[in-house]
Amino acid sequence: xxxxVLFFAYLVGGLFLGGLLAGFDRIVTARMQSRKGPPLLQxxxxxxxLLGKRNIVVNNYQTFCVACFLVFIILTGVLFFVGGDLxxxxxxxxxxxxxxxxxxxxxxxxxxxIGAERELLQMMAYEPALLIAALGMYWVTKSFHxxxxxxxxxPLIMYLPGIFVSVxxxxxxxxxxxxxxxxxxxxxxxxxxxxxxxxxxxxxxxxIEVAHWYENILLLGFVYLFFAFNPIIAIVATIATYVLEILxxxxxxxxxxxxxxxxxxxxxxxxxxxxxxxxxxxxx
Amino acid sequence: xxxISFLLLFPLIPAIxxxxxxxxxxxxxxxxxxxxxxxxxxIGLATNYMGSExxxxxxxxxxxxxxxxxxxxxxxxxxxxxxxGIKKKEMYIPILIAVQAIVMIILELxxxxxxxxxxxxxxxxxxxxxxxxxxxGTLICVYxxxxxxxxxxxxxxxxxxxxxxxxxxxxFLSAMYGVVLCNNxxxxxxxxxxxxxxxFIMIGYPKTEEATRNAYRALGMNLIGGLGFTFALFYxxxxxxxxxxxxxxxxxxxxxxxxxxxxxxxxxxxxxSAQLPFSSWLLGAxxxxxxVSALLHSSTMVKAGVFIxxxxxxxxxxxxxxxxxxxxxxxxxxxxxxxxxxxxxxxxVLAYSTIANLGLIVTCAGVGxxxxxxxxxxxxxxxxxxxxxxxxxxxxxxxKIGSRDIEDMEGLIVTKPLLGIVILIGxxxxxxxxxxxxxxxxxxxxxxxxxxxxxxxxxxxxxAPTLFFWSKWMGKILSVSSKTKExxxxxxxxxxxxxxxxxxxxxxxxLLFPLIxxxxxxPYCMHIFGQxxxxxRGNGIIMAIMFGLMVFIPLGFLLFSKKRNYVSSYLAGANVxxxxxxxxxxxxxxxxxxxxxxxxxxLGEAKLTKVSLFLxxxxxxxxxxxxxx
Numbered sequence: 001x002x003x004x005v006l007f008f009a010y011l012v013g014g015l016f017l018g019g020l021l022a023g024f025d026r027i028v029t030a031r032m033q034s035r036k037g038p039p040l041l042q043x044x045x046x047x048x049x050l051l052g053k054r055n056i057v058v059n060n061y062q063t064f065c066v067a068c069f070l071v072f073i074i075l076t077g078v079l080f081f082v083g084g085d086l087x088x089x090x091x092x093x094x095x096x097x098x099x100x101x102x103x104x105x106x107x108x109x110x111x112x113x114i115g116a117e118r119e120l121l122q123m124m125a126y127e128p129a130l131l132i133a134a135l136g137m138y139w140v141t142k143s144f145h146x147x148x149x150x151x152x153x154x155p156l157i158m159y160l161p162g163i164f165v166s167v168x169x170x171x172x173x174x175x176x177x178x179x180x181x182x183x184x185x186x187x188x189x190x191x192x193x194x195x196x197x198x199x200x201x202x203x204x205x206x207x208i209e210v211a212h213w214y215e216n217i218l219l220l221g222f223v224y225l226f227f228a229f230n231p232i233i234a235i236v237a238t239i240a241t242y243v244l245e246i247l248x249x250x251x252x253x254x255x256x257x258x259x260x261x262x263x264x265x266x267x268x269x270x271x272x273x274x275x276x277x278x279x280x281x282x283x284x
Numbered sequence: 285x286x287x288i289s290f291l292l293l294f295p296l297i298p299a300i301x302x303x304x305x306x307x308x309x310x311x312x313x314x315x316x317x318x319x320x321x322x323x324x325x326x327i328g329l330a331t332n333y334m335g336s337e338x339x340x341x342x343x344x345x346x347x348x349x350x351x352x353x354x355x356x357x358x359x360x361x362x363x364x365x366x367x368x369g370i371k372k373k374e375m376y377i378p379i380l381i382a383v384q385a386i387v388m389i390i391l392e393l394x395x396x397x398x399x400x401x402x403x404x405x406x407x408x409x410x411x412x413x414x415x416x417x418x419x420x421g422t423l424i425c426v427y428x429x430x431x432x433x434x435x436x437x438x439x440x441x442x443x444x445x446x447x448x449x450x451x452x453x454x455x456f457l458s459a460m461y462g463v464v465l466c467n468n469x470x471x472x473x474x475x476x477x478x479x480x481x482x483x484f485i486m487i488g489y490p491k492t493e494e495a496t497r498n499a500y501r502a503l504g505m506n507l508i509g510g511l512g513f514t515f516a517l518f519y520x521x522x523x524x525x526x527x528x529x530x531x532x533x534x535x536x537x538x539x540x541x542x543x544x545x546x547x548x549x550x551x552x553x554x555x556x557s558a559q560l561p562f563s564s565w566l567l568g569a570x571x572x573x574x575x576v577s578a579l580l581h582s583s584t585m586v587k588a589g590v591f592i593x594x595x596x597x598x599x600x601x602x603x604x605x606x607x608x609x610x611x612x613x614x615x616x617x618x619x620x621x622x623x624x625x626x627x628x629x630x631x632x633v634l635a636y637s638t639i640a641n642l643g644l645i646v647t648c649a650g651v652g653x654x655x656x657x658x659x660x661x662x663x664x665x666x667x668x669x670x671x672x673x674x675x676x677x678x679x680x681x682x683x684k685i686g687s688r689d690i691e692d693m694e695g696l697i698v699t700k701p702l703l704g705i706v707i708l709i710g711x712x713x714x715x716x717x718x719x720x721x722x723x724x725x726x727x728x729x730x731x732x733x734x735x736x737x738x739x740x741x742x743x744x745x746x747x748a749p750t751l752f753f754w755s756k757w758m759g760k761i762l763s764v765s766s767k768t769k770e771x772x773x774x775x776x777x778x779x780x781x782x783x784x785x786x787x788x789x790x791x792x793x794x795l796l797f798p799l800i801x802x803x804x805x806x807p808y809c810m811h812i813f814g815q816x817x818x819x820x821r822g823n824g825i826i827m828a829i830m831f832g833l834m835v836f837i838p839l840g841f842l843l844f845s846k847k848r849n850y851v852s853s854y855l856a857g858a859n860v861x862x863x864x865x866x867x868x869x870x871x872x873x874x875x876x877x878x879x880x881x882x883x884x885x886x887l888g889e890a891k892l893t894k895v896s897l898f899l900x901x902x903x904x905x906x907x908x909x910x911x912x913x
Contacts, residue, residue: 054849055849056849056850056851057849057850057851058764058850058851058852058853058863059764059850061697061762061764064837065762067837068833068834068837071833071837072830072833075829075830075833079826084822084823084826085823085826087726087729087730088717088726088823088826091717091722091726092717092830094716094717094751095716095717095830098716098751098755098758101755101759102755102758102759102762104759105756105758105759105760105762105763106759106762106763106764107763107764107853107863108694108695108763108764108853108863108876108878109853109854109855109863109876109878110855110856110876110878111854112853113759113763113878116756116759117756117880117881120751120752120755120756120881121752121881123748123751123752123755124748124749124751124752125748127744127747127748127751128741128744128745128748131729131743131744131747132741132744135729135733135737135740135741135744138733139733139737144730198853198854199853199854258886265745273741276737276741277737277738277741280737
């Protein structure tokens with residue numbers, strides 16, 4: 001019963017909060033660029049408009065893959081917010097992302113193929129950091145279950161500062177923000193030709209958009225865990241993290257994939273792995 | 285005991301019959317009949333003993349001892365005979381053979397061999413292996429019926445020696461049963477060497493210069509491992525305080541007494557399972573016909589290597605030597621996963637991924653805790669299934685499209701739907717939730733973080749490149765362009781049977797794995813370690829939900845497909861013929877060609893291999909030093 005309530009709360013709340021977050025993102029970004037920006041609810045208007053459009057596709061596999069992407073992102077979020085296994089959540093997130101990549105591959109357009117390759121490179125870049133973060137949380141709380149981790153009475157951030165830094169680093173990739181927004185980088189002068197979403201339009205694009213909302217809420221949930229000992233601090237920290245990501249997005253130019261993969265692995269090694277090893281040495 | 289002797293001896297009958305009788309319908313009937321018999325008896329043995337504690341069988345027959353001794357000598361003589369005319373740099377091979385033969389003769393003639401109480405045994409681990417050999421091994425044999433026929437049609441310059449191929453195939457199966465069922469280590473060693481012999485002959489099957497050299501390399505490396513085995517036997521008989529040549533007694537002796545022979549046997553296992561620095565023989569084995577690769581990679585040979593290492597786990601648990609052994613596996617997993625990214629040859633990708641996954645199994649076995657062994661056994665089962673499936677699918681694809689390059693598999697889902705789907709299932713089985721290998725990886729991470737965080741970090745890093753190389757392969761198969769039309773050549777019935785019979789269990793394991801864990805794996809951990817992991821119910825349900833989604837979303841798609849408008853994809857200019865060609869700059873008509881990233885400047889095979897060989901060698905050396913100290 002409790003799970004069912006949480007499930008529907010996430011289904012509705014994730015959609016609502018995710019959309020608002022996207023609107024918030026656009027306003028803050030606009031202010032940073034000295035513009036006024038769209039209304040807060042603009043992302044909802046956008047998605048509604050996309051849903052009303054004709055369904056134009058290159059083949060059937062692509063729509064199938066996008067539908068799977070959305071469903072698995074939601075499933076991942078549900079797993080996380082009902083307090084499931086953190087590792088399993090990460091693996092489910094991987095499955096979801098792979099579906100998006102396969103969708104991009106299936107249309108066989110040069111732009112979306114490059115987008116797909118880059119998305120995979122990005123996944124390769126962030127995967128170790130996510131897994132090591134889960135391992136670190138397990139070491140401190142002795143459980144992989146999100147509900148146990150979230151109800152841990154001490155501040156996790158005190159034990160896992162290095163791991164938190166690496167998570168911040170790879171969140172830039174996950175939020176598809178500059179300097180690591182490689183897979184959705186666009187063709188000069190054309191916003192429409194945008195990396196792996198090039199061949200998606202109308203309802204399919206709306207699904208991708210909504211999936212990203214859910215995904216962002218999930219990722220912020222992950223950040224929340226580090227501060228979960230005190231919900232108020234945690235919410236403030238989560239919002240601050242997102243604002244920081246927007247700031248980074250607006251102050252950096254896009255970097256190459258070589259730099260993305262190498263820097264993520266090195267940063268993860270220097271911060272998260274060091275953190276984990278010190279932790280396992282002192283805290284048995 | 286009857287069933288055990290059947291499994292050991294029965295394969296010899298089809299082996300001889302297939303050599304004598306002509307090929308054609310008769311061969312098909314014999315292969316089918318013997319395969320079904322082996323499957324039937326393997327399952328029979330499993331249902332009799334699965335879940336119970338290890339059962340031992342004693343045979344008091346000095347004649348058998350003599351026979352095995354004679355067999356070993358004949359084997360050595362045969363190897364020596366095959367060494368006539370080898371290259372200069374392969375001269376180490378006859379030396380290895382001679383040393384092994386001398387050690388074995390000293391052992392036999394010294395009269396110090398301890399009496400063997402139980403020659404054979406059955407426990408859950410050997411039953412898992414019996415099922416893998418019995419079901420996957422025989423299915424690959426059925427597959428070979430179709431494959432070898434086409435193989436010789438494609439390679440008409442080669443003399444058809446498929447009679448000897450099937451002969452060796454059944455001998456191989458028999459030897460594998462011997463490896464997993466013998467408690468007498470001298471007999472086990474004999475079967476161990478027979479698997480080396482079989483792989484040597486099978487790799488050299490094409491008789492090209494490359495195949496011959498690779499066959500000798502496989503022989504040489506496995507003999508280096510075999511030397512470890514003979515030294516272990518020598519130690520156990522002459523040096524050990526409690527002389528024994530029985531597997532169960534060795535394991536019960538504990539680390540204080542048995543650590544050195546355990547390290548030596550694990551060394552033999554490392555060579556057999558192609559861990560660093562021995563990885564090159566398995567890559568070289570690719571020159572052989574595909575069923576050979578499928579057999580070596582999934583159900584036999586390399587699995588014998590990890591089998592014996594898993595057996596040694598209780599001795600290695602909590603020792604420095606065990607930890608170093610685990611690091612050999614961990615480093616192998618990381619490095620070969622990285623190298624696999626740079627490969628476009630499908631068989632080489634599969635080979636590197638095999639080495640990587642075996643590395644993971646070795647890591648778990650080296651750690652040796654009950655959690656780690658639980659994960660290792662899951663890996664053994666699921667890897668055998670998915671890898672056997674992938675190899676035979678790639679073999680058939682190679683015959684149909686004339687290439688084993690991943691780039692040429694573009695749009696396979698349309699050109700050859702069955703093969704496309706089967707390869708997608710196999711790949712999903714290798715790395716995606718909720719399929720088998722991912723469940724095992726998950727169990728591995730949990731086991732490793734408890735035992736050694738460094739190893740868990742290796743796993744975290746190593747699993748990232750696996751994502752990359754599997755997904756880009758899946759992407760290629762799904763890349764549909766308008767030039768891809770369905771090919772009309774039919775797939776041989778034997779091949780299709782094997783493909784489907786392996787694909788279905790790969791999918792079903794998503795649902796059945798809690799059952800497999802409860803029936804086969806947990807009792808083993810319980811008997812060996814006194815405790816076991818049991819899967820939480822909630823996670824099982826989540827897996828089932830994921831599986832359901834993967835099945836029902838496509839169904840829903842078929843039922844409720846709305847009207848869609850089809851267009852061709854966006855190219856870098858005006859499209860000319862669909863998504864196939866476009867008018868680029870200067871009005872030139874260009875063809876669309878998309879290729880995957882292989883990151884060769886960063887993850888070049890040559891560069892990484894050097895580092896990996898060094899690391900692997902150093903860690904093995906470390907293992908021995910730690911074992912002796």
